[in-house]
Amino acid sequence: MLEPIDKIDEYGPSFIDAFEPTEKVTGDPEQYAKVEKAVHDLLDAFNVNWEDPNYTDTPKRVAKAYMEYWANGYAREAEDEVTVFPNSSGSEDLVMVKDMKFYSMCSHHLAPFTGYGAIAYMADENLLGLSKLGRILDIYARRFQLQERIGAQTADKIMQLLRPKGVMVVLYDVEHLCMSSRGVKLHEASTTTVATRGIFKEDAQLRAEVMSLINK
Numbered sequence: 001m002l003e004p005i006d007k008i009d010e011y012g013p014s015f016i017d018a019f020e021p022t023e024k025v026t027g028d029p030e031q032y033a034k035v036e037k038a039v040h041d042l043l044d045a046f047n048v049n050w051e052d053p054n055y056t057d058t059p060k061r062v063a064k065a066y067m068e069y070w071a072n073g074y075a076r077e078a079e080d081e082v083t084v085f086p087n088s089s090g091s092e093d094l095v096m097v098k099d100m101k102f103y104s105m106c107s108h109h110l111a112p113f114t115g116y117g118a119i120a121y122m123a124d125e126n127l128l129g130l131s132k133l134g135r136i137l138d139i140y141a142r143r144f145q146l147q148e149r150i151g152a153q154t155a156d157k158i159m160q161l162l163r164p165k166g167v168m169v170v171l172y173d174v175e176h177l178c179m180s181s182r183g184v185k186l187h188e189a190s191t192t193t194v195a196t197r198g199i200f201k202e203d204a205q206l207r208a209e210v211m212s213l214i215n216k
């Protein structure tokens, strides 16, 4: 049993990059070959018939799908995909993009989980191109993940790059296949996580406004 802590803030960020830095998609042929072999061995463990043409290229296809889609967040850096503009009009209004569909894979079962993200921020000196909110979410989703960690990493990266007054990342209507298709078999269960930073941590009314906008 973990020791309880009184104040979570004193404990620091909830998902420090303690484990992830070693997780990489390099795109080099050795890594493709390693993933391809792993998929081959998995199918082989089921004694699939390699004469069946439907399996012939499957290890290659699956390796490509992992490298180019399901794990491609490891190959990307938010800094390379994000443009920050000066907030020349001095807008202090709420900006939010919602209903951003995301795809991820849980690090416990390697089962897909998918749902929607909403990101809201209050600008300070900078603004972000709207599409970039979805890009940052996509970078952290396309990994072996926890839902909570996607939200936390997305929020932390936006704080780091944009230095806004605050950010709130809500991941909602999320279906975890490991919970619906196996295990507890909660077919209709959905999970919501909320990560808040800066002003959103302190201002309950602002959080409520974001939640009501998501539900519209």
Ligand SMILES: Nc1nc2c(ncn2[C@@H]2O[C@H](COP(=O)(O)OP(=O)(O)OP(=O)(O)O)[C@@H](O)[C@H]2O)c(=O)[nH]1
Residues within 6 Å of the ligand: 106, 107, 108, 145, 146, 147, 148, 176, 178, 179, 182, 183, 184
């Ligand atoms: N916190 C968190 N847990 C997750 C996420 N995705 C899957 N899990 C959970 O990871 C846990 C792994 O628990 P274990 O008891 O080790 O594995 P298990 O025996 O397969 O668990 P069951 O799914 O309950 O059958 C399960 O409770 C999953 O629901 C996620 O994104 N965040």
Ligand SMILES: [Zn+2]
Residues within 6 Å of the ligand: 106, 107, 108, 109, 110, 111, 176, 178, 179
């Ligand atoms: Zn799982």
